[in-house]
Amino acid sequence: MKWFKHDSNANMDAKLKRLKMRYGMEGYGLYWYCLEIIADNVDQHNYTFELTHDAEIIAFDTGIHKDQVQETMRYMVELELFESSNGIITCLKMAKRLDQSMTSNPNLRKIIKNNHDCVMTLSGQNRIEENRIEESKGKNGKRFIPPSIEDVKKYCHEKNKDVDAEQFCNFYESKGWYVGKNKMKSWKHAVALWHNRKAEVKPDPMEYYV
Secondary structure: OOOOOOOOOHHHOHHHHHHHHHHHHHHHHHHHHHHHHHHHOOEOOEOOOEOOOOHHHHHHHHOOOHHHHHHHHHHHHHOOOOEEEOOEEEOHHHHHHOOHHHOOOHHHHHHHHOOHHHHHHHHHHHHHHHHHHHHOEOOOOOEOOOOOHHHHHHHHHHHOOOOOHHHHHHHHHHOOOEEOOEEOOOHHHHHHHHHHHOOOOOOOHHHOOO
8 A cells, every 4th residue: 555544633633642742753753654564565465454563673764762662562552553462563443544546556446445355354353352452351340551661660669679670571572461371460460479489499480370
């Protein structure tokens, strides 16, 4: 897809305002950069709306530190500007922006015009994502939000926990923030367990259950 619709008043969107409040124009620019990457990969063979670049590539292209990219992306997922499942970032809402005028490719124009199958597929993906979100909610009904490295560092400092924040985040991020077969419900609880088990002989983070 060579281009996509961009509302002239997009900067007034409440979610984007929150993004700017926390990460400034750097975060705002990162959002549109990611949408450009996603849109560029949409064609008659690809309707996944997946962000194919990882944090390392995005950091290289934008000049934003990799950790900052990861933290900002987590917040954008929290704001539901993007979806995240098994480490894959998508923007299924972009499907609503498809228009035949966006491409001169006759095959893609035909698909956009008669995209019933595509819409059904996207609806199915949305239902999967909704179910995943429901499964990630704790007993209090709140959705689990992965912490940033800075969040963990701050908590460890406040609670005097001897835990390497970067190692902690990298480990659980590689696991999709799952503990065993279950979605993590409390990262603070997990931090406490890491702290308590550190004194034991040959601690194994794989055994920590939350």
